[in-house]
Amino acid sequence: MKVILAQHGGQAAGINLNRPPKVIDSAALDEPKAAELKRLVAAANSAPSSAASSGKARDEMSYTITIQDQGRETVLSQSDTTMSADFAKLLAWLQRYPKN
């Protein structure tokens, strides 16, 4: 399973445009880490946004997490003001992951 994180917008939108997405291949992780990632992905995948966008937020960041697994691709997109708790946990895990 590959998980790809792209971050958009925010005060540093111009910088975020230039930065490549972060790619994490679970095959390169040790078993407990890979299992943790799989669990977080499953939880985020089944959690809808916590709130509908008000359309009033400015400079908030949005996040696209693409999951490629066994020939299937799933795309999750949420933002600072709409993300679910499970999406936030997956996002935090991916942001902490040190390798690109």
Add this chain to the structure above:
Amino acid sequence: MFSNHCRCINCITPPHILKKLLENSDSRIRDAALRTLLTTSRLRGERTIRGLLASAALVSSQGRRTISDCGNSISLPAATIGRTEEGPTSTDESVNRAFVGLGKTREFYKEALDRDSLDGNGMRLNGYVHYDASYNNAFWDGSEMIFGDGDDVLFTDFTKSLDVIAHELTHGVTEFTAGLRYHKQSGALNESISDVFGSLVKQWAATPKQTTDQADWLIGAEVFTPDINADALRSMKNPGKAYNNPTLGRDPQPDHMSKYVDMPDTDAGDHGGVHINSGIPNKAFYLTSIGIGGYAWQAPGQIWYAALQASTSTTDFQEFADTTYLKAGQMYGSQGAEQQAVLSAWKEVGIRVSGALALAGTTARMRRPMADISNGRDEDQADVARKIEQLTGQLATLSKQVANLRSKPH
């Protein structure tokens, strides 16, 4: 028959076109345009009075500030209060910087633009610091301000930048005035307005206050860690040159319409490049300020603020440029140095003010004393001018009466 046809323009004809029609040699066209302008003025007056009456029913919060600490969580309800208007100074510098930044911005709007907080009616100012862990951003969530600490690799604490704080609060002002849609050109204008007034707050709050040639015209110069070789997030003086290094890439902001970046209206496309194309109106404001000189929150800031208030949710660059030109003429005199600086600035970024000569002529006539207006074609305009003055007088009287109502104890 003809006049019926002309009445249709009540609904859709922009004011600058109507004003141009006042110059038409056909008296029927002039009449129709004048009637439309009068109707618009009356409706605007009604809206103003309705707004005043509605606000009179509210009790102002006097822009009272509260800063809360998220403790590196993303939950705002779980945040703890860090400092209030009556409370002592915090031991947390992020809390204090946000508190002072909100206060400086509130003072700027009050003293420089005579605006009582973001909504014009003393709206409370709530800020949240230490949002999330290593969060590289600050944003306006639609009613409150949120600041991240930065990851300490690229970015540091976003409360360190006063212009970033004022930028976010100005999104609130824009929402309560023009309500510029956050997409494509109106979105880029929304971002530019926040940069303009963000920079003006910094220039105004500096000790000593900064003139246009003393200001750095940078947005977010303080948010990078010392290891990052970058001037700022954006440069109003030199869009596209705020940074250029292997870590951050190159600043993608254009400084001219010929370099406008057409991006998709999606999250990944920055809603059509709202943070990218804002470089164009940013540069126009910078050039206007340099052209006029002195303190930028005076004539340039007043013109931009008046244009913002006269704008709508769909105003684009061209319409905003036209409005700043018209406002400059109305506020500082047709063909004056201020209006010429506005015209020249927009031209330099590739935007020609629509019908500049016609607008200038209209502004000049509107400013002429009544005694100068003679007969024939000008009689129509004299009549209109009298009616507008009467309406303005009635509106002023009503406004005073409402203001008196508001000042009485509840």
